[in-house]
Amino acid sequence: MDKRKALIVDDSSLARMMVRKFFSESFKDWDLLEAKDGDDALALVEGQTLHLALIDFNMPGMNGIDLSEKLLEKHPDLSIHLVTANIQERMQLRAESIGIGFIKKPINQEKIVAAMQGLKG
Amino acid sequence: MFNSEEIQKALMEEFFSENREALGRIEQGLLRLESNPGNKELINAVFRDMHTVKGNCRMMSFPRLEELTHKGETLLDLMRDDLLAMNQEIGSLLLKVVDHVRLTLQEIARSGSEGEADFSTIIEILESFVPHEKGKESESADRHGKDPRQPLLEEELPQEEGLPQGTDDQLLESHDSKTTDGQAGTTAIPLPQGPSPSTLPPTSKAVTEARSEPKAAVSAVTTTTTDNGAPAAAPMESIRLSLSRLDALMNQVGELGASFNQLKYVITHRPDHIDQLLEVHGKQIAWLQDEVIKYRLQPIGRMWDQYHRLVRDLSVEMGKKVMLDLVGEKTEVDRNVLVSINELLGHLIRNALDHGIETPQERVQHGKSPIGKVVLSAEQRHGQIHLEVKDDGRGINPDLVVQKALLTGMITAEQAKDMSEAEIFKLIMLPGFSTASQVSTISGRGTGMDVVQAALSKMGGTLTIASTVGVGSQFRMSIPQTMAIVPALLVGDSNETFALPQVNVVELASFYGSEVAVNIEGKMQSPMVRVREKLLPLVPLQRLLHRDGPGRAPRREVERLHALSAIHVVVLQGQENLFGLEVGAILGHSSLLIKPINTMFAHIPILAGTAVMPDGSIAFLLNVQALLQGAGEFS
Structure with a gap:
């Protein structure tokens, strides 16, 4: 069986590294794609089949919601979670309106497991 | 590995x-x-880096560094939102934060822990720049276990408009105590500086200055009380006024007083100057009127944040993905209008999600993005507010509308043949029409577009629908910016023009030649008119205005009417009954800016206001209830 793919988008390399650590420890059947911002992410996922995306909200360039909107156009079934410490209610409601979940920073194994729960297969 | x-x-x-x-x-x-303290891009970049450092410290569990950088981030966030101005003092403070973080990082590299460095002094200074009661402390609030979703909306609202914060509660309290005393409607006008100065440390001067910029000079505060005394959500009973506007008002009132004294003087001493002074006086009063009308205007966006919640809840409930975009939130409308349209817009947004936007699967099948878009926009043009709720959903199929209308007997097959698309869409606004095959629990609560239409026309507004199958629908509304603008039916008598509020007009009837004698009769010696088999009291406008001098016997009034070759009747809705108003001519419809009646005519109860017609002449707005009373006296 092909490995499933998760996209990690965060402008902090430490944050990406941390997520990679969790995956390498607990979710070995996943491939990870890492991007530092929205444009990077969109270029990276072109033509790929994605299952999960963990996206930082506060990034240079487009924010996490804008990126999610663009990702969903190409990957309508993608399960997206915004990873964020604090978010304005307005932004949270907008995200929920397009079916995006939240992971509250700091991220850890349990939170990633919870995010994977809704996935098919 | x-x-x-x-x-x-x-x-x-x-x-x-x-x-x-x-x-x-x-x-x-x-x-x-x-x-370059105004460089937004730079502030944003610095904010993001501070945010990253904070996040890193949190991730690696260095709570004291996290707190310090969080406080720094808070100040930068305030600057992003123009709630705090960058200056040298703040710049130096933030540089000091950078120094502290660097030293502590060195300590961590050396010993593996944050060490004993004490940040309490610098944190205290950082906090002194943050507005006391509010500020964007959502994150620390989260960490203290507070529900992050409740307080945020309130915090965000005033900030977005550059308005002072912190007075809402005080205002609410003062108002509440007044309303419970039975003095509803008291206007509270606090100073514009936001948090009362005593609650702020001296260093926050920059904050106060930055915030007192009157981006929106007037703002409403929610202050109506419910029966149990708790503040109710919707109507606004008090406004906030910037000090500069109040000063301008004060000046103008002062000048008004001065010119009044002058007027008194010239009346006795220099009568040749009266006209000149009256003109000045008139201009001053007109300015005051315009100014006060402006105070009633509120940015429409105040009411709009709640729609994000609505869209979120409905999306989740219906399994749809919907993005709501708001355009023109700063558009100003009369606060009464604001409250009235609130529900209508909610209804239209509900409709758009329920009937318009497809499920993500369906959208993808049709080659659309799985995310549906609903755009709510407002714009002001020529004293009208144009509102639009637009979706990129499945659109309205005119054939289905016609089918449904035929089925329910609203139209005949014959009528259906000649109907344009615009006319077909108008059917949707008729009572009893609903395109949803099943009554949905979401938008179809027994009310439909007819309710929206009715509420709009009550405000003097209109609704038009445009739609393309597969592409989406637009619901466009236009409403008067203020309630002082009244849609009216213009009628004429002799050479004068009178206006009747459109809301009271039921129908128009004209009788020619022999029809006059058939439909006008005297009953108990009073003129009556027969409209749709009903006999209604008929009030001749001319008679009410005593054109022919008082005292003509009612019986002769019927004779006069019978002698006419044509009679025009406006059927009006009185407080309880319909009645007819006989007028010389029916001139047409117009939206009029109604000004209060000149004191010279104030004693005449049938006159409700005046409006300047495009040709410069004056039209009187008639008070419909008083017209009927006039008819009572008359009979």
């Missing part, structure tokens, strides 16, 4: 190197901001 010790080591290396780079950029950015 790494072992966990190696991973931890790699993470710490990354922690140090990323923080080092970010702190370097923060430092450079802060220095550049000193000479």
